[in-house]
Amino acid sequence: MSGAAQYSDERAREIIAAHMGLEGPAMPILHALQKEFGYVPDAAVKEMAEALNISRAEMHGVVTFYHDFHRAPHGRHTLKICRAESCQSMGAERQARAFLDKLKLDWGGTTPDGALSVEAVYCLGLCAHSPSALYDGEPIGRVDAEMLDEIAAEARD
Amino acid sequence: MVKLYIPLDMAAVAMGADRLAAAVAQEAAARGETIEIVRNGSRGMLWLEPLIEVETPAGRVGYGPAKVKDVASLFDAGFLTGGAHLLNIGIVDEHPWMKKQNRVTFVRCGVIDPLSVAEYEAHDGFKGLKRAFEIGPVAVVEEVTKSGLRGRGGAGFPTGIKWKTVADCPPGQKYVVVNADEGDSGTFADRMIMEGDPLSLIEGMLICGYAVGASKGYIYLRSEYPIVAKVFQAAIETALEAGWLGKNIKGSGFDFDVELRIGAGAYVCGEETSLLESLEGKRGIVRAKPPLPAHVGLFGKPTVINNVLSMATIPMIMEKGAKHYADLGVGRSRGTMPLQIAGNVKYGGLFETDFGIPLGVVVNEIGGGTRSGRPVRAVQVGGPLGAYVPVSLFDLPIDYEAFAAKDSLIGHGGLVVFDDTVDMAWMARFGMEFCAIESCGKCTPCRLGSTRGVETIDKIRSGMDVDANIELLKDLCHTMKFGSLCALGGFAPYPVESALRHFPEDFRKPALEAAE
Ligand SMILES: Cc1cc2nc3c(=O)[nH]c(=O)nc-3n(C[C@H](O)[C@H](O)[C@H](O)COP(=O)(O)O)c2cc1C
Ligand code: SF4
Ligand code: FES
Numbered sequence: 001m002s003g004a005a006q007y008s009d010e011r012a013r014e015i016i017a018a019h020m021g022l023e024g025p026a027m028p029i030l031h032a033l034q035k036e037f038g039y040v041p042d043a044a045v046k047e048m049a050e051a052l053n054i055s056r057a058e059m060h061g062v063v064t065f066y067h068d069f070h071r072a073p074h075g076r077h078t079l080k081i082c083r084a085e086s087c088q089s090m091g092a093e094r095q096a097r098a099f100l101d102k103l104k105l106d107w108g109g110t111t112p113d114g115a116l117s118v119e120a121v122y123c124l125g126l127c128a129h130s131p132s133a134l135y136d137g138e139p140i141g142r143v144d145a146e147m148l149d150e151i152a153a154e155a156r157d
Numbered sequence: 158m159v160k161l162y163i164p165l166d167m168a169a170v171a172m173g174a175d176r177l178a179a180a181v182a183q184e185a186a187a188r189g190e191t192i193e194i195v196r197n198g199s200r201g202m203l204w205l206e207p208l209i210e211v212e213t214p215a216g217r218v219g220y221g222p223a224k225v226k227d228v229a230s231l232f233d234a235g236f237l238t239g240g241a242h243l244l245n246i247g248i249v250d251e252h253p254w255m256k257k258q259n260r261v262t263f264v265r266c267g268v269i270d271p272l273s274v275a276e277y278e279a280h281d282g283f284k285g286l287k288r289a290f291e292i293g294p295v296a297v298v299e300e301v302t303k304s305g306l307r308g309r310g311g312a313g314f315p316t317g318i319k320w321k322t323v324a325d326c327p328p329g330q331k332y333v334v335v336n337a338d339e340g341d342s343g344t345f346a347d348r349m350i351m352e353g354d355p356l357s358l359i360e361g362m363l364i365c366g367y368a369v370g371a372s373k374g375y376i377y378l379r380s381e382y383p384i385v386a387k388v389f390q391a392a393i394e395t396a397l398e399a400g401w402l403g404k405n406i407k408g409s410g411f412d413f414d415v416e417l418r419i420g421a422g423a424y425v426c427g428e429e430t431s432l433l434e435s436l437e438g439k440r441g442i443v444r445a446k447p448p449l450p451a452h453v454g455l456f457g458k459p460t461v462i463n464n465v466l467s468m469a470t471i472p473m474i475m476e477k478g479a480k481h482y483a484d485l486g487v488g489r490s491r492g493t494m495p496l497q498i499a500g501n502v503k504y505g506g507l508f509e510t511d512f513g514i515p516l517g518v519v520v521n522e523i524g525g526g527t528r529s530g531r532p533v534r535a536v537q538v539g540g541p542l543g544a545y546v547p548v549s550l551f552d553l554p555i556d557y558e559a560f561a562a563k564d565s566l567i568g569h570g571g572l573v574v575f576d577d578t579v580d581m582a583w584m585a586r587f588g589m590e591f592c593a594i595e596s597c598g599k600c601t602p603c604r605l606g607s608t609r610g611v612e613t614i615d616k617i618r619s620g621m622d623v624d625a626n627i628e629l630l631k632d633l634c635h636t637m638k639f640g641s642l643c644a645l646g647g648f649a650p651y652p653v654e655s656a657l658r659h660f661p662e663d664f665r666k667p668a669l670e671a672a673e
Contacts, residue, residue: 022416023456024438024456025438026438026439027418027420027438031380061440062438062439062440065423065441066420066421066422066423066441067422067423068420069421084343084541084591085343085537085541085584086342086343086499086500086573088584088587089500089501089575089576089579090500090528121381121422122340122342122541122591123341123342123344124381124382125168125339125345125348125381126167126168126171126345127343127345127497127499128168128204128345128497128499128505129171129172130499130500130501132171134381137383138170139167139168139170139171139383139384142172
């Protein structure tokens with residue numbers, strides 16, 4: 001995602017502290033860290049483990065369990081393409097495969113210029129308009145090859 | 158001033174509703190027309206989105222699906238007074254798709270401004286809660302039990318029994334948790350209610366909290382629904398401002414707070430115990446039951462966990478009474494089911510109807526058959542863990558027991574239609590792959606069985622020892638079904654076995670796929 005801030009322990013500690021009043025604060029903290037830095041840096045995981053008083057291994061286990069959290073910087077833009085059943089019924093799988101091949105990427109990959117990451121997603125709740133996608137948080141229904149190409153071009157601008 | 162409605166529903170936005178609303182506002186300003194645009198939820202006729210509705214003396218006239226390029230011609234045609242236009246669908250309430258429904262849970266969805274407490278109240282909102290306050294917690298639980306409401310999240314467990322278990326726990330910290338993970342393909346009803354009528358969910362939670370003695374509610378929402386997060390958070394704040402949340406709600410002496418939490422893309426976190434683990438900040442690993450969450454739930458406290466639809470239906474049950482609701486439906490499937498019609502279908506959308514309607518009627522008459530125009534071949538009902546139902550079973554009524562008798566499920570009420578180009582062996586493979594990707598890893602049959610399943614189907618698809626491998630696959634399914642701790646591993650065999658049972662020919666044509 002564009003506009004990610006440079007990591008600093010100090011900023012991470014601030015973000016963590018801001019959520020410590022919640023019951024079970026780990027997920028909100030992880031979302032906030034990823035929003036700020038674009039990913040969840042190992043150093044932030046260490047800070048979280050200390051703040052939550054659990055082992056680093058345990059904290060690491062939480063981060064890696066969830067598909068959404070990245071442990072390394074991601075593309076400036078993210079395209080999530082749905083490959084669940086409803087979208088497949090409208091040819092999503094073949095269309096996505098062709099798009100990925102064109103970009104020489106596999107699911108979860110990022111273009112070499114760091115512009116675009118393409119992720120698989122399993123249902124966006126847009127199944128009456130399959131196939132569908134989510135580009136930087138913006139939902140798109142009835143996606144076709146042309147629209148995917150436009151997104152790839154726009155991401156690189 | 159003319160009042161217009163343009164949905165903020167994520168599906169409508171995915172089809173351009175935001176751009177459309179901006180274009181309408183701009184065009185109106187240019188023409189010197191004063192209009193008010195309300196961003197409502199969707200009426201459920203998703204194939205017509207974005208649908209503009211114009212308030213006229215005769216009723217709300219609909220225009221859809223409307224694109225930015227249609228805006229000028231809509232104004233030219235006098236749509237602000239309901240003028241004729243190619244996109245004019247007439248009075249929305251009179252539309253056949255609307256008329257055939259029985260809207261109970263969705264009665265306000267798409268009708269009102271989702272963020273207006275005043276409109277919510279004007280449409281019978283908070284009447285259920287007021288009645289709950291009058292009759293007291295014990296009577297509320299009884300009423301919910303008598304309504305026959307079964308959990309709409311998939312398992313169909315009686316909601317009243319769940320509430321009673323929590324209510325009977327000794328007083329102290331208790332929680333109400335709403336499962337808004339809605340991970341199943343082909344489902345979007347939870348999303349639609351949270352975008353279109355969020356206050357009904359809040360009211361349901363309030364009634365639940367009052368009935369069981371809880372003062373705190375959490376909603377666990379999947380991260381794939383960014384618009385819901387915004388709308389629902391705004392709804393919480395609106396309700397707080399109006400005094401429908403917080404301390405001493407409307408002088409009742411009852412305190413209740415609601416907090417929205419966002420998941421992180423793990424399907425298994427829809428499973429209730431995994432969801433609780435995630436809320437607590439842990440890996441979403443399924444807990445063994447017992448103890449039930451009703452006894453030992455969130456942070457070890459008694460907890461009611463209900464699906465969004467179950468909870469959002471409660472206000473209406475409380476308002477109109479248990480009998481009113483129980484009188485709808487068939488057999489032990491009482492009330493209505495918001496069906497979600499999706500996939501390769503002409504008229505996709507949300508259709509709420511009494512239980513008992515035949516599957517084929519929903520697919521062919523309501524859904525209008527396939528979008529591709531080719532023959533329907535299969536319908537997956539109940540999400541990725543649901544069975545593929547062939548056309549030969551289209552007489553099957555939407556009814557928990559009738560579906561179970563055919564080794565199928567209703568689940569959350571999602572229907573995904575496939576035409577005759579579908580490769581059922583591929584879909585079976587995908588079912589196994591999905592289970593492998595999403596397994597929480599706690600038990601072997603699910604974690605390893607699903608990976609073995611993918612490998613075995615690959616062998617079958619490439620024509621290797623087909624008979625022996627089909628036997629192996631069936632055996633594997635059996636092991637997963639009976640050896641898995643939760644329904645992810647336990648139900649993953651449903652799509653696979655149903656594909657094998659109803660579409661055996663697809664498992665015996667290797668040459669085709671090898672070329673792909
Ligand atoms: C793998 C798995 C995923 C599930 N996903 C959901 C879900 O997304 N939403 C939901 O309400 N229930 C889901 N359930 C069912 C819940 O475990 C639980 O039965 C339900 O939330 C209870 O609410 P109800 O009684 O109102 O249906 C899932 C179950 C399993 C095994
Ligand atoms: S069946 Fe799968 S998801 Fe469920 S507990 Fe076992 S490993 Fe976890
Ligand atoms: S299956 Fe793709 S949006 Fe639901």
